[in-house]
Amino acid sequence: MQNQTFKNGQKKALIRLALITSPIIGVYTITPMILFVTSVKDVQLENFYINEFNVIKALVGISFFVFIEWMLNIWLFSYADNQLGREINKKYKYIFSYAFMFVAVLFSQIRRMEMNPIDFKMFSYYPFVAATANNTFILILYRLITGRHEKAQLELDKTKLELAQYVTQQEQLKNKIHPHFIFNALNTLKLLIKREQGAAEDYLVRLSSYLRFSITETAKDISLIKDELEFCQNYIELQKVRFANSITFHNLLPQEVINNEYLPVVTLQSLAENAIKHNAFTKRNPLVLELRLKEDGNIAFSNNVIPKRTNEETTGTGLDNLRRRFELLGNDSLSIVHHQEDKQFEVTFNTIKK
Structure with a gap:
């Protein structure tokens, strides 16, 4: 035709x-x-x-x-x-x-x-x-x-x-979001069922919500930041159970941005997963994740750097995939900054105004 x-x-x-x-x-x-x-x-x-x-x-x-x-x-x-x-x-x-x-x-x-x-x-x-x-x-x-x-x-x-x-x-790229997450989550759920049934029930509710988002929303290219936050927070709460509450997450974004602007789907969860994967945090030295709006209008997702004892070689595939997804949507704003002096790792990017 x-x-x-x-x-x-x-x-x-x-x-x-x-x-x-x-x-x-x-x-x-x-x-x-x-x-x-x-x-x-x-x-x-x-x-x-x-x-x-x-x-x-x-x-x-x-x-x-x-x-x-x-x-x-x-x-x-x-x-x-x-x-x-x-x-x-x-x-x-x-x-x-x-x-x-x-x-x-x-x-x-x-x-x-x-x-x-x-x-x-x-x-x-x-x-x-x-x-x-x-x-x-x-x-x-x-x-x-x-x-x-x-x-x-x-x-x-x-x-x-x-x-x-x-x-x-x-x-x-979207299919590479969480290759081992389900396996680890089910193992954690199995342990919770044996030890704390109440906690296991809460964990199962969050896991169900997380998987529902994975099935319904990841078919899209972009997602409202409000939904992205809920998905990311569910993921972090599930990881808290696995890592004994050694992860803290601070959301400092204004409601206007949260309710009206968009990101490539599972952006925030991917950044949280990357931070958890590459840092050796404990209850005494927790991993602190922070999401905030910068003065230039960009969004920053940062975490404190806690190096692992063993030098694990990082390929940067996760962040590279995320950057490519931004570019495919016409947004090449994603940048990575590693502040050596205060041991902070920061990823900044623009939102998508639909």
Whole structure:
């Protein structure tokens, strides 16, 4: 359907160009003929009068012939293959185009000689030369127009392909959100059921809410910060049970931002997961997560850095995936800052105002 629409647009553009250029080509084709006739003093030309009516009639005739040439070439190079049911070699199309033009000019010359038997000597060849130049000019214009449309079609196809790749990439990135979380959560729930059934029930409610968000909301590209916060807080509360309340979370965002602005889905949970994964926190030295609005309007998600005893090599895949998701949504604002002096790790980003 889209390709047909594109073809129709190209056809209309070519017909418009044919209508515009046909009289223009007619004017510069007939001008040398008029100049020749008016400049030659010959007995044969005494009764050959040039008046406005004859000029207009000749101009209309030549313009019509040029338009026919246009239509023939458009049909030959754009529709002949489909309508004839087979692909025709381009050289045969060019041969047919010029052959038709020569036959038409020859026929018009014979008719002229019957009506006005005047010998124009060498200038008799001018109509063939002019028609050849005209047909060549038409073919060049045709290639320019169709080439431009083909380039636009290729750009459109390329954009569609990139968009499809971006959508696939977006889904792949979202599928990497929590690979081991469910396994750890179920193990924690199993231990709670044995020790504290009340706590196990609360844990199960939060886990259910967390999984419901994972199933329903992660199919989207963006999520309201209010929903993002609820999802992140559920995740942190679940992790608190696992890590014996050694995690603290401070939300300092104003309600106006929370209720009206958006983020790529599971942004906050991904940042919390990254902080928990790469720090060695304990009850005495807890991990402190903070979400706040900066003076420049960006949002900052920060945590204190508590290095692990074993030097664990970090690939940065989680944050890199998050950055790429921001970029796919047209927001390249995510930046990472590691403050060595106060041992703070901070990720800043812009929100999406839907």
